[in-house]
Structure formats: C-alpha cells, structure tokens
Amino acid sequence: xxxxxxxxxxxxxxxxxxxxxxxxxxxxxxxxxxxxxxxxxxxxxxxxxxxxxxxxxxxxxxxxxxxxxxxxxxxxxxxxxxxxxxxxxxxxxxxxxxxxxxxxxxxxxxxxxxxxxxxxxxxxxxxxxxxxxxxxxxxxxxxxxxxxxxxxxxxxxxxxxxxxxxxxxxxxxxxxxxxxxxxxxxxxxxxxxxxxxxxxxxxxxxxxxxxx
Amino acid sequence: xxxxxxxxxxxxxxxxxxxxxxxxxxxxxxxxxxxxxxxxxxxxxxxxxxxxxxxxxxxxxxxxxxxxxxxxxxxxxxxxxxxxxxxxxxxxxxxxxxxxxxxxxxxxxxxxxxxxxxxxxxxxxxxxxxxxxxxxxxxxxxxxxxxxxxxxxxxxxxxxxxxxxxxxxxxxxxxxxxxxxxxxxxxxxxxxxxxxxxxxxxxxxxxxxxxx
DNA sequence: GGAGAAATTATTCAAGCGTATAATAACGTT
DNA sequence: AACGTTATTATACGCTTGAATAATTTCTCC
Numbered sequence: 001x002x003x004x005x006x007x008x009x010x011x012x013x014x015x016x017x018x019x020x021x022x023x024x025x026x027x028x029x030x031x032x033x034x035x036x037x038x039x040x041x042x043x044x045x046x047x048x049x050x051x052x053x054x055x056x057x058x059x060x061x062x063x064x065x066x067x068x069x070x071x072x073x074x075x076x077x078x079x080x081x082x083x084x085x086x087x088x089x090x091x092x093x094x095x096x097x098x099x100x101x102x103x104x105x106x107x108x109x110x111x112x113x114x115x116x117x118x119x120x121x122x123x124x125x126x127x128x129x130x131x132x133x134x135x136x137x138x139x140x141x142x143x144x145x146x147x148x149x150x151x152x153x154x155x156x157x158x159x160x161x162x163x164x165x166x167x168x169x170x171x172x173x174x175x176x177x178x179x180x181x182x183x184x185x186x187x188x189x190x191x192x193x194x195x196x197x198x199x200x201x202x203x204x205x206x207x208x209x210x211x212x
Numbered sequence: 213x214x215x216x217x218x219x220x221x222x223x224x225x226x227x228x229x230x231x232x233x234x235x236x237x238x239x240x241x242x243x244x245x246x247x248x249x250x251x252x253x254x255x256x257x258x259x260x261x262x263x264x265x266x267x268x269x270x271x272x273x274x275x276x277x278x279x280x281x282x283x284x285x286x287x288x289x290x291x292x293x294x295x296x297x298x299x300x301x302x303x304x305x306x307x308x309x310x311x312x313x314x315x316x317x318x319x320x321x322x323x324x325x326x327x328x329x330x331x332x333x334x335x336x337x338x339x340x341x342x343x344x345x346x347x348x349x350x351x352x353x354x355x356x357x358x359x360x361x362x363x364x365x366x367x368x369x370x371x372x373x374x375x376x377x378x379x380x381x382x383x384x385x386x387x388x389x390x391x392x393x394x395x396x397x398x399x400x401x402x403x404x405x406x407x408x409x410x411x412x413x414x415x416x417x418x419x420x421x422x423x424x
Numbered sequence: 425g426g427a428g429a430a431a432t433t434a435t436t437c438a439a440g441c442g443t444a445t446a447a448t449a450a451c452g453t454t
Numbered sequence: 455a456a457c458g459t460t461a462t463t464a465t466a467c468g469c470t471t472g473a474a475t476a477a478t479t480t481c482t483c484c
Contacts, residue, residue, distance in 0.1 A: 003432090003433060003434075003477090003478065003479070004432095004433070004434095005479080005480090006431085006432055006433075006479075006480075007431095007432095007480075007481090008430080008431050008432075008479090008480055008481060009431085011431095014431090026325075027328070028328070028329075029329055030243065030325055030326050030328075030329045031242065031243065031244055031325065032243055032244050033329065035470080035471065035472080036471080036472060036473085037470085037471080037472095045432075045433085046432070046433050046434075047433095047472090047473095048432075048433065048434075048435090048473090048474090048475095049431080049432055049433080050472095051472085051473065051474080052430095052431070052432075056472080056473080057471095057472060057473090102328065105324065106324070106325050106327070106328050107325075109321040109322075109324040109325035110321075110325035112317065112318070112321040112388075113238075113242055113243070113318050113319075113321035113322035113325055114242050115318070116239070116240070116242075116314065116318050117240070117241055117242045117245065129388075158401055158404070161382075161385065161393075161398075161401055162378065162382075162401050162402075162404075162405040164381065164385070165377075165378050165379075165380075165381025165382040165384070165385055165401075166374065166377050166378045166381055166405075167377075167381065168377075168380070168381035168384055168385070169376065169377025169378055169379065169380035169381035169382075169384070170373075170374075170377040170381075172377070172380055172381070172384075173373065173376070173377055173380070176324075176341075181373075186373075189370055189373055189374050189377075190374075192370070192374075193374040193378075193409055196408050196409050196411070197405055197408050197409065199408070215447090215448065215449070215462090215463060215464075216462095216463070216464095217449080217450090218449075218450075218461080218462055218463075219450075219451090219461095219462095220449090220450055220451065220460080220461050220462075221461085223461095226461085247440080247441065247442085248441080248442065248443085249440080249441080249442095257462075257463085258462070258463050258464075259442090259443095259463095260443090260444090260445090260462075260463065260464075260465095261461075261462055261463080263442085263443065263444080264460095264461070264462075265461095268442080268443085269441095269442060269443090425484100426483105426484095427482105427483090427484090428481105428482090428483090429480105429481090429482085429483105430479100430480090430481090430482105431478105431479085431480075431481090432477105432478085432479075432480085433476100433477080433478070433479080434475100434476080434477070434478090435474100435475085435476075435477090436473100436474080436475075436476090437472105437473085437474080437475100438471100438472100438473095438474105439470105439471080439472090439473105440469100440470085440471070440472100441468105441469075441470070441471075442467105442468100442469090442470100443466105443467085443468095443469105444465105444466085444467080444468105445464100445465085445466085445467100446463105446464085446465080446466095447462105447463080447464075447465090448460105448461105448462080448463070448464090449460100449461090449462075449463085450459100450460090450461080450462085451458105451459090451460090451461095452457105452458095452459090453457085453458085453459100454455100454456095454457085454458105
C-alpha cells in the first residue's frame with residue numbers, strides 16, 4: 001500500500017487553509033461537527049497535521065474566531081472620507097455581503113454560544129467587539145459635529161447604543177431571512193431610521209447608491 | 213453493591229426536568245458539552261432514562277429549543293391593555309430579565325448556530341419566530357391608529373422592521389454586556405428611540421416607570 | 425544528486441459518545 | 455401484603471473523538 005502524495009506548503013498558507021477549513025466546517029456542521037478529522041478533510045490533509053500547526057483543537061478554534069471577527073469588522077474599520085460618507089459606508093458595509101449573510105451569522109452564533117464556556121474565546125470576543133461601538137461612537141461624534149448638532153458625551157453615548165443596536169438587529173434580520181428583503185431594503189431602512197434618530201439628513205442627494 | 217434509590221416521577225414532571233437540565237447543560241457547556249450523560253447528571257438521573265422519554269438525543273434538543281422559544285416570547289405575547297400600554301410593556305419585557313440575560317443569549321446562539329445543520333431545528337425556528345415581527349407589526353398598527361398617525365401598510369412594515377431590529381439589537385447588547393448599562397438604561401433608550409422613529413410620544417407622563 | 429531537516433501521513437490509544445438491552449426497584453391496584 | 459406494571463438503574467457495545475507517536479515523503483541547500 002502506497003502513501004498519498006502531498007506537497008509541503010509555506011507555514012502561513014497552510015495555517016490559513018486550516019483556519020478556513022475550520023470556519024467552513026463550523027458553518028456547515030456546527031461546532032459539534034467541526035472535528036479535527038472533518039477540518040482535515042476540508043483542508044485536504046490528514047488529521048495529524050492540524051496538531052503540527054496548532055497546539056490543540058481549542059487553539060485552532062480560537063484562531064478561527066479571531067479571523068472571523070477581523071473579517072467582519074475590517075472593512076467597516078477602513079471607511080474613509082468626510083464624516084457623512086464614512087457613516088454612510090459604515091452602514092452599507094455592515095448590512096450587505098459579505099458581512100451580512102447566513103454563513104456569517106451561523107459562525108458568529110456558534111462562537112457567541114461558546115463565550116461562556118471557553119474563557120479564551122471570551123477574551124477574543126471582548127477584544128474584538130469592544131472597539132466596534134467605540135468606533136461607531138467616534139463616527140457619530142464627527143458626524144454630529146460636522147452637522148453642527150449637539151455632540152455632548154451623553155447624547156453620543158445614547159445615540160451610539162441605539163444606532164449600534166439598530167444595525168446589529170438589521171444585520172441579524174438580513175442574515176436570518178435575507179430572502180424576505182429586497183435588495184438594499186435594509187440599507188434604506190437603516191438610513192431612514194438613523195436620520196430619524198439623529199434628527200438630521202444623511203446621504204440625501206448622494207451620488208453613491210444606498211445599495212452595494 | 214446496591215443500586216441507587218430513586219422515585220418514579222409523573223411523566224410531565226420528569227420530561228420538564230429533563231428539558232430543564234438540557235437547557236442548563238447547553239447554557240453551561242455549549243451544545244458540544246450537552247451530552248446525554250451530562251444532562252442526566254443535571255437532572256439527577258442516569259443517562260438511560262433520557263431515552264425512555266425521548267426517542268433520541270436530537271429529539272430532546274429539539275424539544276428544549278421549542279421550550280426556550282416559548283419562554284422567550286410568551287410574556288411578550290400576553291401584553292394587554294390599550295395599544296400604548298401594550299407597546300410599552302412589550303418593550304420592557306423584551307429588554308429586562310428574564311428575557312434579557314447572558315444565559316438566554318447563550319442558549320439562543322447555540323440553537324441559531326445549528327439551524328443550518330438540523331432541518332428539524334430550522335422548522336421549529338421558523339414556526340416560533342415568524343410570528344414575532346408580525347405581532348410587533350400589529351402592535352404598531354394599533355398604536356399608530358390610536359395616535360391618529362399614518363398607518364399604511366408600507367409604513368408599518370418599514371417601522372416594524374426597524375423597531376424589531378432596534379429591540380433585537382438592544383436585547384443583544386443587554387445580554388452580551390448587561391453590566392455596562394445602568395438599570396433600565398436600555399429601556400429608556402428603546403423608548404426614546406422608538407418615539408423618534410415613529411415621530412410620536414410613547415409612555416410620556418405614564419404612571420408606570422420605564423424600568424421593570 | 426545526495427544529505428539533512430521537517431512537513432506530512434499513517435497508526436495507535438484511551439476516553440467519551442449515543443444507543444441498546446437486561447436487571448431491578450418503586451408504586452398503584454387489589 | 456403479594457402482584458404486576460413500568461420507570462429507572464446498570465451494564466455493555468460499537469463508533470467517534472482529540473491526542474500522541476512512529477514512519478515516510480518532500481524539499482532545500484550544498
């Protein structure tokens with residue numbers, strides 16, 4: 001009996017592939033089904049290799065969570081331009097592909113459900129998400145200042161909580177039942193709602209369309 | 213060696229205890245850790261008994277999800293009184309204990325992450341949650357009509373989507389980091405925000421406090 | 425083009441999994 | 455107070471799990 005042939009991959013590439021296979025496995029089979037053997041199958045390697053790159057299964061799961069958080073937040077963190085454009089793009093990015101889809105939600109939920117179980121995951125979670133509302137709060141402060149509105153600390157905090165909740169909730173609805181909404185319907189609702197919450201126009205008469 | 217003593221419980225009570233133990237196990241150890249043996253320990257029985265009441269482990273998990281959904285939605289479904297009171301109570305119930313806490317989120321997330329895996333769970337999910345936004349939409353229609361506001365179908369739909377999202381998001385924030393918010397802060401923000409979204413006062417000058 | 429390093433495969437192991445079945449203790453009925 | 459029913463325990467089985475180790479192939483470097 002002959003062994004299967006293989007090729008030696010650069011460490012970074014192999015680690016990336018293994019983490020990708022981990023995320024795929026969790027999305028498709030849940031955390032219960034994301035076994036080292038299943039992950040190995042998706043990555044096209046044998047199970048033993050995983051332990052060569054990660055100290056334990058828990059470690060690769062934690063790495064995968066880190067990667068997921070980065071992927072869900074990186075684009076929103078990169079918005080540029082004047083405050084109005086940044087706020088607008090922030091909204092669109094978070095409510096359209098690839099951030100808003102069923103796979104993202106399945107992955108996010110799988111990890112969230114484990115936060116109370118694995119302290120390491122809890123740490124990664126805090127680190128990743130705490131900055132998110134802060135960034136939105138900053139975005140809002142800039143925007144309100146530009147519009148000459150009251151940008152007091154208390155108001156910014158309350159607005160950030162509400163708008164963050166609105167976006168989270170719309171993201172959730174889009175992920176859970178995206179087929180129930182027309183293209184960019186959630187984005188329109190988000191913009192209209194945020195305008196109402198802040199009492200100021202946003203993206204009215206903009207060149208850029210609301211949808212992606 | 214002598215067997216452990218036990219008492220024969222009525223079927224309904226035993227099933228209830230087993231499901232409760234299942235939810236406890238999932239909340240504490242995640243779906244991975246909710247094994248039949250772990251559930252049995254929490255219920256104070258031996259593992260074999262579970263199969264006496266449930267055809268398989270999957271069945272008790274599904275039953276547990278059904279119970280959880282019922283528990284998360286039953287109180288909100290029971291609101292009574294005039295439209296303004298009902299809407300107000302609906303908000304409070306969904307943003308305070310026992311609906312909003314870390315355990316509820318952990319359980320909810322665990323099941324949501326499995327919806328793509330287990331079609332039976334997906335069916336339970338749809339059945340349970342589809343009515344939720346419909347009920348809110350109805351609540352809003354009644355409220356707007358009472359207030360003499362535009363209660364057209366399109367407006368109600370958009371408002372229901374936005375307010376549902378807002379409440380979901382605030383629920384999420386409260387569950388994830390309840391300690392970051394002062395007592396009833398989320399409720400106040402919800403009421404203020406919903407007033408802004410609808411352009412009409414809600415619960416202003418009410419006897420009942422905003423907090424629970 | 426051979427040697428050495430190490431990435432990868434193959435195999436093994438103990439523990440834990442869901443499930444099946446047999447033994448038994450509890451309880452209502454008479 | 456013995457009986458029959460059955461809820462419950464106890465035990466066992468076959469599989470899968472994460473992990474450890476041994477065997478081997480690939481690739482770089484000289």
